[in-house]
Amino acid sequence: MLQVNYIRENKEQVLERLSVKNFNQLELVDEIILLDDQRKSTQSQADDLLAKGNSAAKQIGELMRNGKKDEAEQLKSQTSQSKEDVKQLQENLAAIELELYQKLVQLPNLPHASVPLGKTPEENEVVLQNGEKPNLPSSALPHWELAAKYNIIDFELGVKIAGAGFPVYKGKGAKMQRALINFFLAEAEKAGYDEMMVPLLVNEASGFGTGQLPDKEGQMYHVGIDNLYLIPTAEVPVTNLYRDVILKEEELPIKNCGYTPCFRREAGSYGAHVRGLNRLHQFDKVEIVQIVHPDQSYEILEQMSLHVQSLLQKLGLQYRVLRLCGGDMGFTSALTYDMEVYSAAQERWLEVSSVSNFETFQSNRLKLRFKGKEGKTQLPHTLNGSALALPRILASILENNQTENGIKVPACLVPFTGFDFID
RNA sequence: GGAGAGAUGUCAGAGUGGUCGAAUGAGCCAGCUUGGAAAGCUGGUGUACUGGCAACGGUACCGAGGGUUCGAAUCCCUCUUUCUCCGCCA
Numbered sequence: 001m002l003q004v005n006y007i008r009e010n011k012e013q014v015l016e017r018l019s020v021k022n023f024n025q026l027e028l029v030d031e032i033i034l035l036d037d038q039r040k041s042t043q044s045q046a047d048d049l050l051a052k053g054n055s056a057a058k059q060i061g062e063l064m065r066n067g068k069k070d071e072a073e074q075l076k077s078q079t080s081q082s083k084e085d086v087k088q089l090q091e092n093l094a095a096i097e098l099e100l101y102q103k104l105v106q107l108p109n110l111p112h113a114s115v116p117l118g119k120t121p122e123e124n125e126v127v128l129q130n131g132e133k134p135n136l137p138s139s140a141l142p143h144w145e146l147a148a149k150y151n152i153i154d155f156e157l158g159v160k161i162a163g164a165g166f167p168v169y170k171g172k173g174a175k176m177q178r179a180l181i182n183f184f185l186a187e188a189e190k191a192g193y194d195e196m197m198v199p200l201l202v203n204e205a206s207g208f209g210t211g212q213l214p215d216k217e218g219q220m221y222h223v224g225i226d227n228l229y230l231i232p233t234a235e236v237p238v239t240n241l242y243r244d245v246i247l248k249e250e251e252l253p254i255k256n257c258g259y260t261p262c263f264r265r266e267a268g269s270y271g272a273h274v275r276g277l278n279r280l281h282q283f284d285k286v287e288i289v290q291i292v293h294p295d296q297s298y299e300i301l302e303q304m305s306l307h308v309q310s311l312l313q314k315l316g317l318q319y320r321v322l323r324l325c326g327g328d329m330g331f332t333s334a335l336t337y338d339m340e341v342y343s344a345a346q347e348r349w350l351e352v353s354s355v356s357n358f359e360t361f362q363s364n365r366l367k368l369r370f371k372g373k374e375g376k377t378q379l380p381h382t383l384n385g386s387a388l389a390l391p392r393i394l395a396s397i398l399e400n401n402q403t404e405n406g407i408k409v410p411a412c413l414v415p416f417t418g419f420d421f422i423d
Numbered sequence: 424g425g426a427g428a429g430a431u432g433u434c435a436g437a438g439u440g441g442u443c444g445a446a447u448g449a450g451c452c453a454g455c456u457u458g459g460a461a462a463g464c465u466g467g468u469g470u471a472c473u474g475g476c477a478a479c480g481g482u483a484c485c486g487a488g489g490g491u492u493c494g495a496a497u498c499c500c501u502c503u504u505u506c507u508c509c510g511c512c513a
Contacts, residue, residue: 044473047482054482057494061441076493083493246470369470377470 001211001365002107003379004036004100017110020326022119028103035100042096046089049082105214109361111326112298112335118325125325127337130309131318134344134400142345143395144276146402147173150422155276165266165281172422176397176409177284179416180390181259184286184311188387191307193257193288198237200260201228206240209366211332221263230263234287235384239362242291246377247370253300254291257387259284277391278350285389290382291368294360297381298335301357304385305337308353311388314412317396318342320349334359337385341392345399350392355385398422 007014007029015026056079063072116125147153152173158166169177185195207213207229212220221230231237238258247254262285266274277283288307292300305321312319324336333356340349360379363369369377401408406423414420 040473043482047473050483051481053493057441057492060493064441072493079493367471 001104001361002110003360003364004032004104007107008033008036014110018107020111020115020117021108021329022327023108025106028106032100032103032107035096035103039093039096039100042089042093046086046093049086049089053079053082053086105211105365108331109334109358111329111333112357114323115329115335116323116325119327120325121328123325124322124328124338127321127323129318129320130313131316131342133318133342136344136400136402137404140345140399140402142276143343143398146398146407147276150406152176152422153277163281165279167277167280172417172419175417175419176394176413176422177390179413180388180393181284181286182416183413184387185257185259187307187311187314188257188286188288191255191288193255196238196241196256196258198234198241198258198260200231200237200263201226202231202236202240203228206236206243209240209243210236210362211365212236215331218267219265221265231260232264233262233386234258234260234285235289238287238289239366239382239384242368243366245368247291247368247380249293249370249372252291252293252370252380253296254289256289257286258289259286261285262389277395278346280391283389283391286387287384288387289384291363291380292383293370294378294381297357297359297383301335301337301355301383304355304383304387305339308339308355308385308387312339312341312352315393315397315410317393317400319352330354330356332356332358332361334361339388341396343392343396343399345402346395350396352392352396353386353388356383358382358384 002014011029011033015029018026018029056075060072060075060079063069063075116123118124141149144153144155147155150172152170154168154170155164157168158164161168189195201223204213204227207217207220212229212232216232220232222228223230237260238256241256242254261282263282264280266279266281288304290300290304309319309321319339319341322338322340324333324338329336336354336356338351339353339355341352342348343350359381362382363379366382368380368382370380371377397410398407401410406421409417409420409422411420
């Protein structure tokens with residue numbers, strides 16, 4: 001959520017930045033400023049009346065103590081009249097604040113100056129490409145066929161017990177999952193992230209805090225009886241740990257990581273491109289989150305990007321890094337890098353990580369602040385990234401490392417798997 | 424799931440209708456003291472909105488939301504949550 005005062009003071013710039021994100025309801029900006037004016041004047045009217053009421057109440061107390069009942073009664077009847085006015089003003093104020101909030105949450109975050117113009121994923125900027133494309137024989141199989149051939153993932157069994165998009169990992173397949181999770185967590189720990197193991201179901205307030213609610217309600221699984229949501233990413237519980245928190249400046253940066261399963265309804269996406277592990281309702285992911293001083297957030301975004309890249313390098317996967325264009329970026333992000341690995345048998349790039357700087361967009365909504373050295377509270381910047389999401393990584397490992405007789409396990413995983421070959 | 428008791432500032436902990444944004448103690452910060460430190464003494468020490476160049480004001484907030492009242496931390500209702508006991512159970 002953007003700050004009203006910022007919008008007010010930088011209106012032209014806000015409009016220009018919003019248009020980079022292909023946001024077209026620019027009239028919202030004026031409406032917000034107008035509502036904020038109304039909010040201020042209504043509140044100050046109410047405050048004035050309340051101040052009068054408070055001093056009258058004090059006088060009445062004074063009179064009662066001195067036994068001047070008649071005068072007190074007279075004052076009582078006077079003040080009881082203005083109560084209705086105060087009530088009316090406060091109702092107006094609440095309505096104005098609600099409308100202001102509803103408009104404010106419709107504005108996406110402002111893109112950073114380096115964000116390229118564009119509307120579609122094709123207009124994302126390829127920042128770098130790294131690694132070798134594997135030389136596969138013409139008989140190379142896509143990962144879903146390899147999974148069946150070596151009996152490591154059973155999609156049909158998942159359909160039986162849950163539905164499409166809920167695979168069952170078997171034997172060495174299951175061990176590969178555990179190995180990847182542990183490898184990613186170990187690397188995150190080496191990079192200074194503190195691990196958090198968090199609830200997989202969250203309440204409404206948390207969904208609002210990170211911005212999944214109300215907009216993306218349809219993307220989350222909802223447990224109606226308890227009004228809880230299954231998390232679509234660890235970002236939700238981990239970031240909400242810091243909701244309504246005032247940190248000390250010396251506590252920054254906060255670096256957390258966490259492994260969780262992630263649940264996404266993915267309503268409306270079916271077809272060949274979501275086959276196998278390409279898109280699931282439940283998948284595993286290690287997430288990294290940082291809360292940092294505003295002066296450092298872009299430097300830290302680069303560090304996080306390098307951390308993710310180091311994982312891909314150790315796994316020996318060919319990858320590329322994209323700087324997302326205005327039209328392809330998420331609602332809450334100011335700058336996002338997507339990491340894609342090459343899936344050699346499918347002959348396409350698969351997104352395996354997304355690293356973003358949200359600047360103050362999340363912290364404002366979360367009421368996450370820090371107290372600076374000069375004693376002033378201000379909003380820190382928040383960042384997060386996948387490091388990494390498992391299914392497409394596994395898909396690429398299976399496809400890219402396939403041989404006639406089986407699949408080679410990347411060396412960095414062997415200490416975690418206990419085997420180096422799947423056959 | 425049943426019964427009971429709580430939820431107050433950074434923490435501990437008073438406060439049961441008016442002088443309470445809130446005693447007291449601890450912590451923390453600053454000053455005094457000291458060669459330096461400890462102890463001691465003095466002062467300061469919440470958040471948000473808002474007026475003001477500022478000094479300094481106004482309003483709201485004592486788990487959350489409603490209600491009673493001229494006036495609510497204090498009374499009433501609902502919810503959340505913690506603890507104790509019973510029951511159940513990985």
